[in-house]
Amino acid sequence: MPRSKAVLELTEEEREQLVRWARRRKSSQALALRSRIVLACATGASNKDVAVQLDISQPTVGKWRSRFLELRLDGLVDDPRPGRPPTVTVEQVEDVVVATLESTPKNATHWTRDKMAQRSGLSKSTIGRIWKAFELKPHRADGFKMSNDPLFVDKVYDVVGLYIDPPESAVVLCVDEKSQVQALARSQPAFPMMPGMPEKRTHDYVRHGTTSLFAAFNIADGTVISSLHRRHRALEFKKFLTKIDTEVPDDLDVHLVCDNYGTHKHPSIKKWLESHPRFHMHFTPTYSSWINQVERFFAYVTADLLQRSDHRSVQALEADIRKWVKAWNENPKPFIWTKTAEEILTSLARLLKRTNGAGH
Template identity: 25%
Template sequence: MPVAPAVEIALSAAERAQLKKMAHGHRTEHRLRVRAQVVLHAARGRSNAHIARETGLHLDTVRTWRGRFAEHGLAGLADRERSGRPPSYTALQVAEAKALACRLPAETGVPLARWSCPELALELTARGVTGPISASTVRRWLAQDALKPWQHRSWIFITDPDFRAKAQQVLDLYARTWQGVPLGEDEYVISADEKTSIQARCRCHPTLAPGQARAMRINHAYGRGGALAYLAAYDVHRAKVSGRTEPKTGIDPFMNLVAQIMTQEPYARAKRVFWIVDNGSSHRGQKAADRLTAAFPNAAMVHTPVHASWLNQVEIYFSVVQRKVVSPNDFTDLAQVRDRLRAFEDRYNATAQPFQWRFTTSDLDGLLARLDRHSADHQEQSSAALAA
């Protein structure tokens, strides 16, 4: 049979420029680059057989893309839409799976704390929503709406009626202000608290130092060498910390820390020293504030709001201690714990800079507004659940 003549290709200047960009562009997909080369060869009047030899393509492939361009132009070089395999699950089944994931397992009679993808897959099959289904399929469905029912977050509502006023006092002190008046050079801000129950875990086998392609190895088994409390006072603006260890926490251990700080300079002769503390039993309420002032008249206690220890900067220092001193816990006895904590204080004070505290009163107002909205939403959901 006679072979049909090759389709003639005539290019405009714009089409030629675009095809050259496709044919030689480094970021062009390989398939589009090859198709553009076919059309450029055809525009030079070359036969399909010649183009097939030049590009290494099958003759039928060259004929296809030459004909597609002649009929549809540049748009003809794109892939045609394909129907693909029909979906195995309906949109209704996907929606029911997501709805189940958004319910607490206890509400459905399932004795689980939270859903996992394998558990959801089993439950969908048990309910007859789907046939046997894999956990990976369920996970892919949930990912479409960023649903992760196996995760959870906790929160607590504000219970302190004076939350904002107390928090603003703390934030003002961090900004070196008290009751609208800037602090003087002889006024200081101390952030203090206790880190309880630091254990001395005596490992049953020596710790192995890290080596090539090997992490440090800590033996899992250990003997208990006792525990102690670490009390620390952090000077917010001077970035100086002073601490002590005690067998346990309490009023007397905390006052021992206060005496240790307030009998040293520059605090002993300071005009005022503000002590920021949380509402722990060692320094809770007005009695603790009166006790502090009675012992040291130039000291004033400022409490953070209830459930707001995160406003206390010494907690940041304790997190540093946890990461750099306590973990992994490997001590021979409590004496070694005490020595290492004291040595770390010296090391920290040698190079420490004040924390870059960025949470301001405007951030506080925004936080309270968000909490109010969450509280209102929670009450509405609770009311709807009771009504149902």
């Protein structure tokens, strides 16, 4: 004859706690299942019936029935795992985080794992894990400069509005110049990349002159109108505007997103714009080149072509740039702008609040 199971009865407090564990979203799945097992057993059902009801094995039901009868609610919690208990205390973690954020080591500008390990008495690997957990990277530093433009908000709304909802019967072009692009000739030929060894280039070079790349990036299709000039004065910018005027169909208005460089506001440019009423200038806020999409295009030019360039003349450099831009226009890549002006301003407000608060 099979042995009769011990009767499993619950107090009101135990039942309420088990129901909370079974239903609460933040409970672990294992604890929720164990709670349902005990609740089902408390109805008088057999282990077999509970196993069928919850779609689990009978030994699992028997295990947690027995654990609950022996230890009650405490029996449903996992046993401590084997192994050495943690040796780093909460106070030590807090000390490392606070020291990283609010101090610098002696005779150094920032903490390293080695220096923090010496200060705290913890291992370098432990320091690394703490920094990773709190997303602290003392070895990194990014540059920034907040705009002091009194019309910052208005300009952000203006430019972002063009990106998200461009006007009909018009083309929106992000315009700028990548000035002083140098034709650099390395002093020695490069060593090609080999398995286990990156490409090697000499650190010294000979300068063979400079050129400036004028570019107008079409936000709709990613195509680029470009021009190369040895200088980047108002005269060259006016020539570039004339080129844009000839390449954009006459029935379209032209909205240009530009920065606040002096050549863009020169009297000769204003006079040219007055005689070409279909052109409309939109200026980005000061120190806000990130909002001009052509800067992302220039980053591609730099990474793909200029960063490892080796040119013996300006003419050779300009030929390669023209070739690169032509290839770009054969397979253009428009950039998808997703953030609204409100989201940008809210993000900047959060950043200012965090950085200003950190200093107090």
